[in-house]
Amino acid sequence: MVLAEGFRPAEPRSFRTVLGHFCTGVxxxxxxxxxxxxxTCQAFNALSMDPPLVLFCVSNTSATWPRIRAAGFFCVNVLAAGQAELGRRFAARTGGRFDRIDCGSSPGGAPMLPGAAAWIDCTLESHFPRGDHTIAIGRVTEMLADSTRDPLLYYRGRLGV
Structure with missing residues (x-):
């Protein structure tokens, strides 16, 4: 197969660069x-309206994923503009992610980060390993949005764009 001019094979580095042109929430x-x-997760999306389902993708090397799987529930905290530092903190592989954060608790029992644009409480419905990630599907049980806050965006490797 001959590739059109400028196209490249989907090797990991090019794949990451090209997909970085797709703006996501954080x-x-x-x-x-x-x-x-x-x-921190940018690979999050709605899956179904009826029943209300969401999905996220998590690296198979994540230390957090086994705890989510064991708990069977999670809260999606949609970060607001101005929360880039919080996004970086939860992306780091170091401890202390919750240090000096006054979290609330969602109805399902998961931490709710203060100042987020929205919170979506879920029970873990299913999960499927694919490639170097796992696709997790959650059933939405409760949700809340702060309509006064804009979302934090991720674009071309940068937060807050």
């Missing part, structure tokens, strides 16, 4: 299992 997926746990 979420922090949280749970409570042996203490609070959470990670």
């Amino acid at each position: 979420t922090v997926i949280t749970t409570e299992h042996g203490g609070p746990a959470g990670f």
Whole structure:
């Protein structure tokens, strides 16, 4: 097959660069299992309106994913504009993600990050390993949005664009 001029094979580095041209929102997926746990996730989306389902993708090397799976519930915290530092904190592989954060608790028991644009409480319905990630599907049980806050965006490798 001959590629059109400028096209490249889908090797990991090019794949990441090209997909970086797709603007996404930024979420922090949280749970409570042996203490609070959470990670930054841009691979989040609605899946179904009826029943209300969402999905997120998580790296198979994530230390948080086994805790979400074991807990069976999670809260999607949709970060607001101005929360880039919080997004970076939960993306780091170091501890202390919840240090000095006064979290509330969602109706399902997961940490709710203050100042988020929205919160979506879910029970874990199913999950499927695919490639180097796992696709997790959650059934929405409760949700809340702060219509005064704009979302934090991720574009071309940068937060807050």
